[in-house]
Amino acid sequence: MRFGFDEDQIEIQRTASGLLEARSTLEQVRIHADEGGDDRALWTELCELGWPGIAVSEQYGGQGYGSVELAILLEQAGRTMTSVPLFSTAAAALAIESAGSDEQRDRWLPGLASGETTAAVGTAGNGRAEIVAGRVDASVAVLFDDEGGARLIDLADALVEPTATIDPTRSYLAIQGPGDDLPGDTDAALDRARVALAAELTGVASRATELTVAYVKDRKQFGTPIGAYQAVSHRCASMFLAVESSRSVTYHAAWAADAAPDRLSEAAAVAHTVVIDASREATCSAIQAHGGIGFTWEADPHWFYKRAQIGAYLLGGTTEARAQLADLVSERLDDQDD
C-alpha cells in the first residue's frame, strides 16, 4: 500500500507547477479575464508538451498515462487559474475513450489528444446546455443528462454561443443541437470527468488557502498580524483541512479510475460531494479572511470563489451524488449481512 505519488508523478507535478506558476501568474489571469478568458499562447505551449492527451491511449495519439497524472496536471491548472480549455478537453476525451464507439474514438480522440481541436463538457437538460466549460472554437461537446446518459455533439452542427458567467477567467458556452449517444458505460464516463473536475477544484481551494495564509501573516491590525488571532488562524486551519480532505478523496478516485474500476463509482461520488463543498468553503473563507479588500475586484480571492461556484454546477450538483452514495453503502451492507 502506497498512498502517494511515485517518482515520475512527482516529476510531472514539479514540472507542471514550475511552468504554470511562471506562465499563468495572477496578473496574467487578470489580463485574460478582461479579454475573454482565453490564453492562446499558454494553450499552444501545453499542447506541445502533450498535456491534453496525457490520459488518452497511445493508439489515439495520447501519452497513455492515466487519471492520476491528469489529476496532477489539473490540480496545478486550477491552482494557477489558467485560462485554457484543458479541463474540458481532457474530461471530454476521457468520456469518449471510456464510453464512445470505435468510430467516435477514431474520429475525435487524435485531435483532442494533440490539442489541435478542443472540446466542451457539461450537463444538459431538455436538449440545451446553459453553461458548459469550453472554448468558443470547440469542435465537439460531451453533455451528460439527468437520466444517466451522455451525448456527443459535433459542434459544427450545433448552435454554440459564448456565455458570460460570473467567472471571466475562462470561456464557457451555451450549446443546443442534435447529437449521438455515447453507447458505452456513461456512468463511468461521468465518474472520470468528475474526478478531473475534483482535481481542478482541489487546486483552486489550495491556492485560495495559500493566498490567504500569506495575507493574514502580512496584514496587521491592533499592531498584530491578523493571522495570530485564533478566529483567523483557526479559519485558516479549517481551510487547510478542506484542501487536504480534497486531495485525499481526489487522488483516491483518480487511482480507482486507473487501477480499480469496481471502486470508481463510489470513489468518484465521494470526491464530487467532498471537493465541491470543500472548494466552496475554502474560497468563501479566503474572501472573509481578506476582509474589505477581499470584496474588491482588485484583490484575487474572488477569482477562486467564482471558479468554485461554476465548478459546483458544471457536472451536476452534489445532492444526486449523495443519494447514489447512500444506495451504494446500503447495497454493501446487504452483501455483508447476507
Added chain:
Amino acid sequence: MDLTFSNEETAFRDELRLWLAENHPGDEPDGSEDKQFAWRQDWQRRLNDGGWAGVHWPVEYGGRGATYTESAIFFEELGRANSPLPANGLGLVLGGPTLMAWGTEEQKERYLPMILSAEEIWCQGFSEPEAGSDLASLKTTAVRDGDEWVVNGQKVWTSAAQWSKWCMLVARTDPDLPKHKGLTYFLMDMDQPGVQVRPLKQMTGGSEFNELFLEDARIPHENIVGSEGDGWKVAMTTLMNERSGLAFFLQVRSRQLLDDLFRHARESGQIDDPLVADKLARLHAKAEVLRLTAYRGLTQIETYGQPGPESALTKLMWSELNQDITQFAADLLGPQALRDGTEWSYELMRARGNTIEGGTTEVLKNIVAERVLGLPRLKAAAQ
C-alpha cells in the same frame, strides 16, 4: 500510487483474521469495571501468547516488528472484529516506545516484558488541574533526597490508574529554570502510601479517568527516564506515539457506528426520506475522508520516517465525525438514544469527550496554524 495491500500485507491481515476468529474473547462481561479490566488483561495475555501484543514493537524487544501499514491493519482488524483493545494500551503505545528511545538497558530489560504480558499496567501522569493544554506549566514537584526523589502534587485524567503498577510521571525538578526546562520524566511505583487514586465520574456516569494525589511519594533516582531536566523532550516522544496506531482503531469504530445507523435507517424505513439518506451519505463521505487521509499519513511516515500534519488532521476529522454520527443517531433513534443505559445514549454522551481528549480541537487547530501554515503565535506577536 497503489492503494491495494501488498502480498505481505495481505498475508499479515489474513493470518491476523484467522487468529482473531479463533481467539476472539467474545462480548465484554457484565459487572464491575474491575471485572471488565481483568477480562481485557486476559485478552492481552492471549494476544501476547500469539505474538500479537507488541505488533509495532521491534523483534528484539519481543514485538513483531511490523511496518506502520501492518500496525494500522492490526488496529483496523481489531476494530472490525469487535475485539477489545489490550488492557495495557498506554504501556504498549506510550511507555514501551518511550523506553526504547530513552531508557537504559536495565530499564528496558526490567520493564518491557512486563508491559507486553500485561503483568504490570501503566498509566500516564502528565496533565494537572492547572496544566491541561499548557502542559509545560505543570506544578507537581520532585525534590532530591539522597538516592530518591520526593514527589508532591496532583495529576488528573489518569486512565487505568486504579489498576496500574507504574506511572509515567512528569514533575518539576528545578523551579528556577524556564518552564519547559525544569521538568524530569520518572517511572513512579503506584503501589505506595504517598499515591492516592480517586476515580473521576464522567458525564457518562462511568469512570475511565482518575485523579492522582501525590503526598511525599518516593521514586528511586534510577527510575528517571532520560536525564534530569529532559522531561519535556521525553514526554514529547511519548505524545508523538499516542495517535498513530490508535487512530485506525477509532476510525473503524466510527465506521461501525455509522454502519449500524445505516442498518437502523433501513429497517425503520427512515432511509426512504431523501433528507435522511442525504445526511447519512454526508457522514459516509466524511468517514471516507478520514480513512483515506489516515492512509496518506501512513505513506508519509513510511517515506519520511515521521508523521506529517495528518496526525492532527485525522484527530480533528475523527472527533467531528464521531460527534456528528452520535448526534444524528439521536435524531433517528429518539428514545433509544436518550434512555439511560442504551449503547447509543452512552455514545451520545461519550462523544463529547472526543474533541477534548488527546488534544482539544482548539489546540490542534493552533498546531496546524503554527506548525503547518507558519502563522504567528498570538503571544509572541503581542510582545
